[in-house]
Amino acid sequence: MSAERVQDKMNQHTRLDGSPIPFIDVAGQRRRLGSAIDDAVARVLTHCQFIQGPEVRALEADLAAFCGAKHVIGCSSGTDALLLVLMAWQVGPGDAVICPAFTFCATAEVVALLGATPVMADVEADTFNLDPASFERAIATAKQRGLKPKAVIPVDLFGLPADYDAIAAIAAAHGIKVLDDAAQAFGATYRGRKLGTLSDATATSFFPAKPLGCYGDGGAVFTDDDALAARVKSLRVHGENAGDKYDALHIGITGRLDSIQAAVLIEKLKIFPDEIVARQAVAARYAEGLAGVATTPRTGNESTSVWAQYTIRLEPGRRDALGAALKAQGIPTAIYYAKPLHRQAAYRAYPVAEGGMPVSDRLAEEVISLPMHAYLEPPVQDRIIEAVRRALAG
Ligand SMILES: Cc1ncc(COP(=O)(O)O)c(C=O)c1O
Numbered sequence: 001m002s003a004e005r006v007q008d009k010m011n012q013h014t015r016l017d018g019s020p021i022p023f024i025d026v027a028g029q030r031r032r033l034g035s036a037i038d039d040a041v042a043r044v045l046t047h048c049q050f051i052q053g054p055e056v057r058a059l060e061a062d063l064a065a066f067c068g069a070k071h072v073i074g075c076s077s078g079t080d081a082l083l084l085v086l087m088a089w090q091v092g093p094g095d096a097v098i099c100p101a102f103t104f105c106a107t108a109e110v111v112a113l114l115g116a117t118p119v120m121a122d123v124e125a126d127t128f129n130l131d132p133a134s135f136e137r138a139i140a141t142a143k144q145r146g147l148k149p150k151a152v153i154p155v156d157l158f159g160l161p162a163d164y165d166a167i168a169a170i171a172a173a174h175g176i177k178v179l180d181d182a183a184q185a186f187g188a189t190y191r192g193r194k195l196g197t198l199s200d201a202t203a204t205s206f207f208p209a210k211p212l213g214c215y216g217d218g219g220a221v222f223t224d225d226d227a228l229a230a231r232v233k234s235l236r237v238h239g240e241n242a243g244d245k246y247d248a249l250h251i252g253i254t255g256r257l258d259s260i261q262a263a264v265l266i267e268k269l270k271i272f273p274d275e276i277v278a279r280q281a282v283a284a285r286y287a288e289g290l291a292g293v294a295t296t297p298r299t300g301n302e303s304t305s306v307w308a309q310y311t312i313r314l315e316p317g318r319r320d321a322l323g324a325a326l327k328a329q330g331i332p333t334a335i336y337y338a339k340p341l342h343r344q345a346a347y348r349a350y351p352v353a354e355g356g357m358p359v360s361d362r363l364a365e366e367v368i369s370l371p372m373h374a375y376l377e378p379p380v381q382d383r384i385i386e387a388v389r390r391a392l393a394g
Helices: 003-014 026-033 036-047 054-067 078-088 106-113 132-144 164-173 226-235 259-289 319-328 358-366 378-393
Strands: 071-075 095-100 117-121 148-152 177-181 201-205 219-223 244-248 310-313 367-370
Touching: 026 036, 026 259, 036 054, 036 259, 054 071, 054 219, 054 259, 071 078, 071 226, 078 106, 078 177, 078 201, 078 219, 078 226, 095 106, 095 132, 106 117, 117 132, 132 148, 132 164, 164 177, 219 226, 259 310, 259 378, 319 367, 319 378, 358 367
Parallel strands: 095 117, 095 148, 148 177, 177 201
Antiparallel strands: 071 219, 201 219, 310 367
């Protein structure tokens, strides 16, 4: 295919004639990056250090400079980043780890994998994030069940940081650690500080659909704790003893980030600050365009979101019709999440905080996410806004 035809194919989403709009536009970003990623990948193909090559160390340094964390440890996925921290804290049977019920299953999966008990807490309707009051009740629930509350995993859902000051105060009062699941929110800020520096440890994901995504699986752990960083580095290579993988100090995993993914991320990180600004502009246009027809996400001045998703809320029973009407016009939508964790077969048996999960249950019936990415041009976004307004008026 000629260069013009490739370009034309990539550009087709910008047409306003009713042609399909992508939910996330990876091609738009590739257009902007030009040959930078191809060149970076080619360099790895030339030096052949595919595992733990120089790009991994360079990326870790770039990420540390970006967010201000003392240590950054690249990992094989966001799930492994969470797992490695819990392994380093020796979380296991008899321990409870508090998780919000309204999240992707990986948040609680890592707890269960280690034989510990995820205890679900409810979320706040306007931020979709962990409700500190329910978190406190979950600690009590864990203790009543004879479990030792060891950690909490607040999730920065859809790109917005959880309420870290409130969560840290409760965690400190009960002597439990805070592991920030920033899989959807790396790049966001809370009271002027970037995620990666707000908790005992932070985990993020570089899954391609994330605000900062690679071209495969990847993730990272962030911490200021020297001992934790050293242990996570060992655990990601089978628990190796000071760089000698044939002398295992701990039971670990294969949890490394590979050099090609690191090379991709180094290039993407260069344009990430710009992309965050662009995402915020898209979110602001949605908020303005949809005011009065749907409940748009809260935007406070305490935090900034990186808008992994733009998720609106409708009266229960209305979203299926909206999704169908938009689909007929080539506009994709997604439901994150139709079933909170405590409703899923794998997690149903785990304890929930006293008072139940009424907000998670309600959100599961109300939420619908619209196309969101840094390359959503105003005329295309207007088409989406108009279509939503028309469908909800009808
Ligand atoms: C909240 C949350 N936690 C953890 C993960 C896991 O990340 P990964 O897919 O990189 O393992 C995801 C990814 O979708 C997520 O959204």
